[in-house]
Amino acid sequence: MRIALLGAGAWGTALAVQAAVRHDVWLWARDAQQVQRMREQRCNARYLPGVALPPALRLGDELAAALAHAGDDGLTVIATPMSALAEVLGAVPARAGVLWLCKGFEAGSGRLGHEVAQALQPGRRGGVLSGPSFADEVARGCPTALVAASTDAALAEQAVAAFHADALRVYTSDDPVGVEVGGAVKNVMAIATGVCDGLQLGHNARAALITRGLAEMTRLGLALGARAETFMGLSGLGDLVLTATGDLSRNRRVGLRLAAGEALPAILHALGHVAEGVYSARTVLQRAQALGVAMPITEAVVALLDGALTPAQAVAALMARQARAEGAQALPA
Numbered sequence: 001m002r003i004a005l006l007g008a009g010a011w012g013t014a015l016a017v018q019a020a021v022r023h024d025v026w027l028w029a030r031d032a033q034q035v036q037r038m039r040e041q042r043c044n045a046r047y048l049p050g051v052a053l054p055p056a057l058r059l060g061d062e063l064a065a066a067l068a069h070a071g072d073d074g075l076t077v078i079a080t081p082m083s084a085l086a087e088v089l090g091a092v093p094a095r096a097g098v099l100w101l102c103k104g105f106e107a108g109s110g111r112l113g114h115e116v117a118q119a120l121q122p123g124r125r126g127g128v129l130s131g132p133s134f135a136d137e138v139a140r141g142c143p144t145a146l147v148a149a150s151t152d153a154a155l156a157e158q159a160v161a162a163f164h165a166d167a168l169r170v171y172t173s174d175d176p177v178g179v180e181v182g183g184a185v186k187n188v189m190a191i192a193t194g195v196c197d198g199l200q201l202g203h204n205a206r207a208a209l210i211t212r213g214l215a216e217m218t219r220l221g222l223a224l225g226a227r228a229e230t231f232m233g234l235s236g237l238g239d240l241v242l243t244a245t246g247d248l249s250r251n252r253r254v255g256l257r258l259a260a261g262e263a264l265p266a267i268l269h270a271l272g273h274v275a276e277g278v279y280s281a282r283t284v285l286q287r288a289q290a291l292g293v294a295m296p297i298t299e300a301v302v303a304l305l306d307g308a309l310t311p312a313q314a315v316a317a318l319m320a321r322q323a324r325a326e327g328a329q330a331l332p333a
Helices: 010-019 032-041 063-068 082-089 112-121 133-137 153-161 174-199 203-223 228-230 234-245 250-261 263-272 275-291 296-305 312-320
Strands: 002-006 024-028 048-052 059-060 075-078 098-100 126-130 143-148 168-173
Touching: 002 063, 002 082, 002 275, 010 024, 010 133, 010 153, 024 063, 032 059, 048 063, 048 133, 059 063, 063 075, 075 082, 075 126, 075 153, 082 098, 082 275, 098 112, 112 133, 112 174, 112 203, 126 153, 126 174, 126 234, 133 263, 143 153, 143 174, 143 234, 153 168, 168 174, 174 203, 174 228, 174 234, 174 250, 174 275, 174 296, 203 234, 203 275, 203 296, 228 234, 234 250, 250 275, 275 296, 296 312
Parallel strands: 002 024, 002 075, 024 059, 075 098, 098 126, 143 168
Antiparallel strands: 126 143
16 A cells, blocks of 8 residues: 655654555655655654664655655545644645544634544545554554544545554544544643642542543533544543553643643743644633533643643642532533
8 A cells, every 4th residue: 555644753753664564655754854864864863763764664855746655546644733734634635535643623723633624625535543652652563552533434444454563453433523532632631630640649639630531521522523432442531541641641741840840831842842732722622612511620721831820729729619410511610
């Protein structure tokens, strides 16, 4: 199969490394200097140091050439941050099947990936590939499970053919809305969990936070048309647990450092990578409020990121909320 992976960050590179063992893969980066360094070093030293690029993996900075490589019969995969999805997706031919890996809501518009795609090209064959996956572990061949979600069953199966391998299982779903909501909201909850652990509030608090975070995620997903069972799967509970507790999680590290009293700009500069939860938290809250969905943890994270609350104040605000039935679908107070 001919595959074009658009975006040579950690995640795009990791999938390219795995797929190039069996398929004809082109990895595109917009930065010509980065491409040249990868050609010379045969690794992506900036994002995946120490991981060798397969000899057969093609590298280039010409987007048109990468798209031509996949054509209409191959598979195009967009591995950019959410902020660049519309730009890159707009360049993909309308007949081509395309998956995106980014997890979040588009800043400003508040759109999920499938909404961006439909606004650009109604009826496009598109979908999302998501799930609990640190790029470094995928690149090194650690066992991982993902889910390819699309209303186009043939496209989801094409994703299985492209990436399913001995150490990488790919399941299919016809609920892209649920998969996208899970992938977006878990980043916000990972920031909250990082704060919880950074303040040394204990394992009880962490378990409660993750559980109530899953409830928030599910409420928002249902309001947007997703199915409840999706949130008990890989892109819901699975990705939430990984991102909230794993030390490789950038969003979790943001929370840990906020709890230590560091300023957000300094934290983001030190990370050197995109922490999607920082950029999507406000949009998540705005969409929830527009739908009348209560998301108190998300609200506390937004206040914390805005500097309106300290970490200790954010925890106190959550603990002071009125008691209610666990399953209550309450409107915002």
